[in-house]
Amino acid sequence: MAITSPERRAWWNEPVERVELIWIAVALLWGLFMFFFMIAWHFIGGQNLATEAYKVTPSAYQDKVDAFAEKYQVRDEAGTPVVRPPAGVDVYLLGRLWQWWPVLELEKGQSYRLHLSSVDWQHGFSLQPTNINIQVHPGYEHVITLTPTESGEFGIICNEFCGIGHHTMTGKIIVVDSKAETK
Amino acid sequence: MSTFEGALAATRERVANFRTCQFTGLKVDIAAQRLIIANAVAAVVFLAVGGLMGLLVALTRWPAVHLLPAEWFYLILTAHGANVLLFWIIFFEIAVLYFASAVLLNSRIAAPKLGWLGFVLMVVGAIITNIAVLQGESTVMFTSYPPMMARPHFYLGIILFAVGALIGVGLFFATLVIARAERTYEGSIPLVTFGALTAAIIAVFTLVSGAIILIPTMLWSMGLIRDIDPLMYKLVWWAMGHSSQQINVSAHVSVWYMIGALVLGAKPLSEKVSRGAFFLYILFLQLASAHHLLAEPGISAEWKIVNTSYMMYLAVLGSMIHGLTVPGSIEAAQRRNGFNRGVFEWLRKAPWGNPAFSGMFLSLVMFGFIGGISGVVLGTEQLNVLMHNTIYVPGHFHGTVVAGTTLAFMAGTYLVLPLIFQRDIIWPGLARIQPYLFGIGAAGISMFMMGAGTLGVARRHWDINFTDAVIGFQHSPGAFLMMGLNGISAILAALGGILYVLIVVGTALFGKKIVPGHKMTFPLHSAARVVSKYGSEGTIKLPGTIVLVTIFFLSFVLYYFVNWKYLSDLWQFR
Numbered sequence: 001m002a003i004t005s006p007e008r009r010a011w012w013n014e015p016v017e018r019v020e021l022i023w024i025a026v027a028l029l030w031g032l033f034m035f036f037f038m039i040a041w042h043f044i045g046g047q048n049l050a051t052e053a054y055k056v057t058p059s060a061y062q063d064k065v066d067a068f069a070e071k072y073q074v075r076d077e078a079g080t081p082v083v084r085p086p087a088g089v090d091v092y093l094l095g096r097l098w099q100w101w102p103v104l105e106l107e108k109g110q111s112y113r114l115h116l117s118s119v120d121w122q123h124g125f126s127l128q129p130t131n132i133n134i135q136v137h138p139g140y141e142h143v144i145t146l147t148p149t150e151s152g153e154f155g156i157i158c159n160e161f162c163g164i165g166h167h168t169m170t171g172k173i174i175v176v177d178s179k180a181e182t183k
Numbered sequence: 184m185s186t187f188e189g190a191l192a193a194t195r196e197r198v199a200n201f202r203t204c205q206f207t208g209l210k211v212d213i214a215a216q217r218l219i220i221a222n223a224v225a226a227v228v229f230l231a232v233g234g235l236m237g238l239l240v241a242l243t244r245w246p247a248v249h250l251l252p253a254e255w256f257y258l259i260l261t262a263h264g265a266n267v268l269l270f271w272i273i274f275f276e277i278a279v280l281y282f283a284s285a286v287l288l289n290s291r292i293a294a295p296k297l298g299w300l301g302f303v304l305m306v307v308g309a310i311i312t313n314i315a316v317l318q319g320e321s322t323v324m325f326t327s328y329p330p331m332m333a334r335p336h337f338y339l340g341i342i343l344f345a346v347g348a349l350i351g352v353g354l355f356f357a358t359l360v361i362a363r364a365e366r367t368y369e370g371s372i373p374l375v376t377f378g379a380l381t382a383a384i385i386a387v388f389t390l391v392s393g394a395i396i397l398i399p400t401m402l403w404s405m406g407l408i409r410d411i412d413p414l415m416y417k418l419v420w421w422a423m424g425h426s427s428q429q430i431n432v433s434a435h436v437s438v439w440y441m442i443g444a445l446v447l448g449a450k451p452l453s454e455k456v457s458r459g460a461f462f463l464y465i466l467f468l469q470l471a472s473a474h475h476l477l478a479e480p481g482i483s484a485e486w487k488i489v490n491t492s493y494m495m496y497l498a499v500l501g502s503m504i505h506g507l508t509v510p511g512s513i514e515a516a517q518r519r520n521g522f523n524r525g526v527f528e529w530l531r532k533a534p535w536g537n538p539a540f541s542g543m544f545l546s547l548v549m550f551g552f553i554g555g556i557s558g559v560v561l562g563t564e565q566l567n568v569l570m571h572n573t574i575y576v577p578g579h580f581h582g583t584v585v586a587g588t589t590l591a592f593m594a595g596t597y598l599v600l601p602l603i604f605q606r607d608i609i610w611p612g613l614a615r616i617q618p619y620l621f622g623i624g625a626a627g628i629s630m631f632m633m634g635a636g637t638l639g640v641a642r643r644h645w646d647i648n649f650t651d652a653v654i655g656f657q658h659s660p661g662a663f664l665m666m667g668l669n670g671i672s673a674i675l676a677a678l679g680g681i682l683y684v685l686i687v688v689g690t691a692l693f694g695k696k697i698v699p700g701h702k703m704t705f706p707l708h709s710a711a712r713v714v715s716k717y718g719s720e721g722t723i724k725l726p727g728t729i730v731l732v733t734i735f736f737l738s739f740v741l742y743y744f745v746n747w748k749y750l751s752d753l754w755q756f757r
Contacts, residue, residue, distance in 0.1 A: 001373075001444040001448065001449065001450050001710065002373060002374040002375050002440035002441060002443065002444040002449065002450065002451055002457075002512070003207075003287055003373050003374075003375050003440075003441055003444045003445065004287075004373050004444075005368050005369055005370045005371055005372065005373055006370060006371055006373075006374075006454045009369075009370040009371070011371065011454040011455060011458075012454075012455050014453060014454065014455060016453050016455060016456055017452055017453060017456075019507070019511070019725055019728075019729060020452060020453055020456050020504075020507065020508065020511075023503070023504070023507045023732060024456070024500070024504060026736065027499075027500050027503035027504065028500055030496075030736070030739075030740070031492070031495055031496030031497065031499055031500050032495055032496070034492065034496055034559070034563070034743070035488070035492045035495045035496055037747075038488045038492070038563060038564045038565065039488060041564075041565050041747075042484060045565065045750070045751065046751070046755040046756075046757070047565055047568065047750050047751070047753050047754075047755060047756060047757075048484070048565060048756070048757050049477075049478065049564075049565070049568055049756065050756070050757055051480075051481060051482060051483050051484055052481075053480035053481030077654075078653050078654060079653070080653070080654065099653065099654075103654070116480075120330070121328075121330055121331050122328050122330075122331070122413055124571070124572045124641065126572065126573070126639065126641060127754075128639040128656065128658070129638070129639055129658075129659065130753055130754055131569055131570075131573070131637070131638075131639045131753070132568055132569075132753060132754060132756070133478060133568055133569070133570065133571035133572055133573060134478050134568065134571070135478040135479050135480075135571065135572070137413045137414060137479065137480060138330060138413065139412070139413065140413075140414065140480040140481055141480070142480030142481070144756050144757075145756060145757050146754060146755070146756045147754060147755040147756070148754050149753075149754050149755060150754070155654070155656035155657075157639075157641055157644075157649070157656055158641070159571075159572040159573060159641035159642060159643075159644065160328070160572055160643075161257065161324050161331075161643040161644075162331070163331070164253060164254055164257065164322075165651075166257075166643070166644065166645070167253065167644050167645040167646040167649065167651070167652075168646075168649070168651045168652040168653070169652070170649055170652040170653070170654045170655070170656050171654060172654050
């Protein structure tokens with residue numbers, strides 16, 4: 001029994017049941033498949049998280065976001081600037097207690113280099129309802145090349161606990177159809 | 184290791200006082216028995232406290248109830264994590280370690296006085312951390328990610344607890360050495376002890392990682408260190424946080440085997456295969472820290488893929504092997520017990536009225552289907568982005584730690600009470616339904632949280648209505664429904680939990696004392712008495728188990744690809 005010593009002292013020499021061998025083989029192959037599928041997705045898939053990142057001080061990042069927002073601001077929404085950068089440029093988003101700043105307006109089908117960082121605690125970038133979730137660290141600037149594939153208004157909520165106002169931390173990305181399509 | 188040496192030195196003089204168990208024939212060191220009882224009692228106390236906190240959390244997240252104010256919600260959630268994930272489970276695991284070493288090997292326990300020192304350290308540490316949280320300035324969640332800072336004694340309590348637990352683990356090793364030196368058993372250690380050894384080895388890695396990260400974090404909180412890098416913290420902290428869940432896996436798989444042996448007379452199908460599966464845990468389970476770094480900046484894809492898959496899923500292979508050999512050994516035993524008709528007579532006529540068995544089997548099924556499959560999907564490099572930090576994550580780990588580990592430990596308790604406390608279970612009618620109540624509740628909690636997470640609901644979040652947010656956001660109605668169902672499931676699980684605590688406390692205080700010739704309410708299998716008859720299973724057909732693992736495998740593959748389909752529909756990013 002499992003609570004007593006093995007009957008045969010040389011238990012490691014006992015033959016293994018066929019059903020066990022087959023199951024081990026199936027499980028091993030399935031594991032290998034799942035392992036190689038992660039690698040394959042880097043070649044065949046459109047969703048792989050970028051590993052590009054830089055060390056940055058909170059104040060330096062704050063400056064970059066401010067300059068970006070000032071340059072491309074198109075209007076104001078509830079006190080937060082709405083920023084519409086041209087396609088293909090570097091886009092900055094800032095997480096802080098307790099907002100995602102600024103509101104971004106992007107074009108569907110265009111690619112942007114989205115920079116993410118925090119100036120205080122860790123935050124969780126959670127784009128809804130698409131459900132893209134990325135951790136945001138202070139001190140690290142994460143650069144993701146993002147291509148929106150649907151238009152509309154998308155909420156950004158925070159899903160890393162960041163203190164008593166955590167549940168009020170939101171932001172927004174507006175995706176508009178590209179000019180070519182709307183014509 | 185100094186604990187080890189100390190334990191050996193301190194133990195030389197003691198003359199152990201044994202009794203012989205009338206049901207199993209095992210020799211039980213009274214000093215070990217007292218330590219097992221103390222640790223089990225402490226475990227149940229922290230389960231009661233932490234479990235009620237869990238109910239408060241779930242009732243707050245139920246949008247129609249929304250019980251606690253925000254500040255209290257985050258505070259209680261912090262304490263809930265520490266009390267159940269750390270204190271309940273590790274106290275119980277220390278009891279399992281003492282049982283699997285001293286009792287199963289017929290040995291005296293090493294240095295019981297040191298065992299009491301470890302116990303006191305653990306109790307004091309757990310109380311200090313609870314005080315720190317309840318004082319209100321350490322609401323940092325169980326994970327305490329910097330730069331968010333708790334008061335120094337929050338970390339101190341956990342460090343003391345870890346040191347105490349390490350002493351317990353040291354005594355386990357020392358007891359193995361004593362048992363070997365004094366030839367209290369022949370040949371190799373039993374499989375259950377081997378599983379406990381796996382848990383103990385992982386525990387050393389885990390508890391040392393905890394000390395490595397929490398000591399500097401405490402110094403940082405005291406102002407003696409300027410900065411803790413948040414990424415480095417996560418890497419090392421999760422070498423404790425996730426690996427400690429692998430202690431649970433090893434320990435509860437051992438408990439599965441133990442219950443199978445005691446209640447049904449089950450033997451391992453093959454000693455080699457079952458031990459090999461445990462050995463895979465030792466080699467690869469520690470890599471799981473990577474599961475918490477998949478959505479982080481600046482970590483290479485190669486590192487993520489190798490580590491998150493436990494090196495090509497070799498630790499998952501270990502669990503899948505147990506997923507066959509545990510039900511397989513039960514089927515083999517039941518067929519030997521005469522339930523040989525058809526594919527499933529062995530399962531239909533299993534002792535479903537015995538809470539040790541029903542709890543164990545529910546734990547096995549739910550750990551595999553809910554916790555296991557969701558864990559692999561969540562830990563897949565790219566799929567993680569779909570669920571990272573959503574409430575899917577607690578959904579997953581309530582499937583492993585609540586439906587899996589906690590339920591297995593509850594089931595084990597129904598054997599510990601008569602065999603170690605030597606009291607017969609009171610209220611057998613309630614004890615019969617307890618595992619079902621708790622199990623169904625735990626399954627509901629896990630699945631509805633996973634459902635809500637798939638719809639984007641954040642974990643550790645007070646208000647899914649975003650009432651006070653400047654820029655509003657509205658979740659889908661499905662998300663609200665899922666959170667409501669989660670609340671209802673939490674009530675069921677809490678009822679099961681309360682019953683469990685009442686039965687344990689009631690039995691310990693008022694249960695009928697077990698005297699020679701006593702007939703247990705939930706009897707052991709007659710083979711439990713025959714210690715000399717053991718060994719591998721030998722050739723036997725297992726059609727029922729083959730059907731079960733085939734269903735499991737198909738569910739696994741299907742769910743895996745459904746998630747890749749979801750992922751391929753997302754915005755593109757690279």
